[in-house]
Amino acid sequence: MTSNSPQPSPIVRPGDKRYPALSRGFNQRWIAEPEYVRLVRSPEEARDALAEAVRQPPKDPARTRITVRSGGHCYENFVCGADVRVILDMSPMCGMYYDQGMDAYCVESGAGNWHAYSHLYPMSGRALPGGSCYSVGLGGHITGGGYGLLSRQFGLTVDYLYAVEVAVVKPDRTTELVVARRDDGDPDRRALWWAHTGGGGGNFGVITRFWFRDLPEPPSMVLLTGLAWDWKDVAKDDFVHLLTAFGTYFRDHQDPSTAAGKLFGILVLNHVCNGQIGLFAQVDVDDPGGPAAMKEFLERVDGGIGATATAMRTSMGERPTVAHMQIPRVMPWLTATQTLDSSGEDQCGKYKSAYIRKPFDPTQIDAMWSFLGKERFTSYANKQSVIQIDSYGGAINRPPRDTAARQRDSIMKMQYQVYWTKNDPAESEYLSWIRETYRATFAATGGVPMVGGGVTDGCYINYPDVDLGDPQWNRSNQPWSTLYYKDAYPSLQRVKKRWDPLDVFRNAQSIRPA
Ligand SMILES: Cc1cc2nc3c(=O)[nH]c(=O)nc-3n(C[C@H](O)[C@H](O)[C@H](O)COP(=O)(O)OP(=O)(O)OC[C@H]3O[C@@H](n4cnc5c(N)ncnc54)[C@H](O)[C@@H]3O)c2cc1C
Incomplete structure (x- = not known):
């Protein structure tokens, strides 16, 4: 189907x-009952579909939100909440091409990471x-400041954003x-561009469409590894060494x-009931120093512990x-990127994040040791309960220009995750595990x-967590807006x-008008 199709958009x-498939996203916790889902095939259709949605009065006063979806990977109910009236689905807009007029690569917002890797x-x-999960959509991913395994080498996706439509x-x-362009003569449009360099989707x-200039060339070849340690062999000293060596x-x-x-x-700290702790690492071997860097890294992390590294046998979070x-x-x-694709089964999930x-x-290490099942949650049995620690920094910490992605001196990024299948009666226990583990790790700063x-330096808007707005779980004096955006929020x-100005695009943690 082409974007010039004369028929009205589906x-x-x-x-x-x-309808059932299009009323939900990746996270099966959130299933909307919208009046309709509209498939958008061109910028003009987006404009017209939005106009129509804004004009129509809601049939149900409890369903008033208009939401936008690209890849459907939102962690919270920002797209598929019970209060949603209309979903504008951008997935038909998934082209990418070089735009001579813009002197930039154009990427349509409904494309996913895999389109970008396999086409561009x-x-x-x-x-x-960007990220390694194929099915993550660029509409949300880029706008929140998307990152992935190339980011220490090249920075964030938004560091290359030239314009946005x-x-x-x-x-x-x-x-x-x-x-809106980076070098727009109009300050309001320039500010709109800036807000899309980390301000988050749905705002x-x-x-x-996005346009990118000076996109980096990834290495032709990389060295990739994935190994694990059996939890039964990991003593407390080993665990302390692992986390300290990774961080240093x-x-x-x-x-x-x-x-x-x-x-x-990427260090994957599964709960002990999973049986293993995992480690992934990738390095550029077009750089002649790549193999030695990998060797040194593995020696630093693995060399100092009693447990013997072994093959991965168990689930590793996402x-x-x-x-x-x-x-x-x-x-x-490209093969390594395919190997690390994490677009697995769609399940229910809850997530939390931290910049380190x-x-x-x-x-912090004691708390993680304890809540991963060594002292607390000892009879807990969800194997997909994970504290994932990604390396960070490098080129991310040397951004070429001012962006709304503010965390620019971190060396690691954490993602707490727990997954379960819909209607699992132990859901509240899983939520308790992730909430209490996170609170314990950051007990010194209000949980x-x-x-x-x-x-620490706040949280990642692309891993949204509504608990940050709940005083039961956030006892610091910093609201979610500060935790995500730091000084950029005003x-x-x-x-x-x-x-x-009418706050059409809103959710539990959308930016509030000044
Ligand atoms: C399995 C998995 C792996 C992930 N891995 C990574 C990773 O490696 N690195 C990383 O940085 N992040 C990662 N993420 C997080 C991901 O970047 C965010 O979930 C992102 O917001 C998803 O974008 P989406 O378009 O798929 O989601 P959607 O659910 O479609 O949208 C997310 C938000 O953006 C808004 N939005 C989406 N499209 C548009 C649009 N066209 N216009 C306006 N607003 C829009 C939505 O309204 C919503 O608020 C991962 C997520 C998952 C589920």
Whole structure:
């Protein structure tokens, strides 16, 4: 189907066989009952579909929100909440091409990471330094500041964003398409561009297209490994060493012009009932120093512990289990990216995040040890309960320009995750595990990773967590807006007031108009 199709864009209503599938996203916790889902095929359709949705009065006063979906990977109910009236689904807009007029690569917002890797890279030799999950949509991913295994080498996706096209609602409830560029002569449009460099999706309008300049060239070949330690062999001293060595390695290797500065590591701390702790690492081997960097990294992390590294046998949170990667293997970068695709089964999930600026302090390590089942939650049995620690920094910490992605001196990023199947009667226990584990790790700063908290620097808007707005779980004096956006929040609020003054695009943690 082409974007010039004369037929009106498809609308899926209750009773349509597609409706159940299109009323939910990746996280099966959230299932909406919208009046309709509209499939959007072009920027003009986005503008017109938005105008129509804004004009129509809600049939049900309890369902008033208009939401936008690209890949459907939102962790919270921002797209598929019970109060949603209309979902504008951008997934038909998934093209990518070089735009001569813009002198930039254009990526449509409904495309996913895999479109970017499998289309853009073969065509151009360039890539977005985005996440490894194929099915994550670029509409949400980029806008929140998306990152992945190339990010220590090249920075965040938004560091390359040149322009964005957005359908917005004006104060008189009419709609227009706005192209906002980094070097826009109009300060309001320039601010709209800036708000899309980390401000998060679902805030200002319907994003239809992104343009990127100077996209990096990923390495031709990388060295990839995935190994594990059996929990039964891991003593407390080993655990302390593992976390400390991982943190100090990344603290000490922050220069992205060196091979070690390009190396990306992911430590997967499963609950003990899972049986294993996992480690993934990837390094550029077009850089002649790549193999030595991988060797040093593995020696630093694995060398100091009594447990013997072994093959991965168990689930690794959002990552796939790679059973034959214990010995690092050289492969094309695109093949490695495919290997680490984590678009697994759609399940229910709850997530939390933290930016980490220094190696963990002993109380944080103690809390993780305890709540992973060594002292607390000892009879807990959900094997998909994970504290994932990604390396961070390098090129991310040397951004080329001002963006709304503010955490720019962290060395690690944490993601707490727990998964279960729908209607599992133990759901509340899983939620307790993740909430209490997180609170214990950051007990010194009110149960959340406070901005300016020494080791910590807030949370990632692309891993949203509504508990940050709940005083039971956030006892710090920092609201969710500070934890996600730090000092950028007041400017984001001004952009919101200018471009979405009627607050059409809203959810539990959307930017409030100034
Ligand atoms: C399995 C998995 C792996 C992940 N891995 C990574 C990773 O490696 N790195 C990383 O940085 N993040 C990762 N994420 C997080 C991911 O970046 C966010 O969930 C992202 O917001 C998803 O975007 P989406 O378009 O798929 O989601 P959606 O649910 O479609 O949207 C997410 C938010 O963005 C808004 N939005 C989406 N499209 C538009 C649009 N066109 N216009 C305006 N607003 C829009 C929505 O309204 C919603 O508020 C992962 C998530 C999952 C589920």
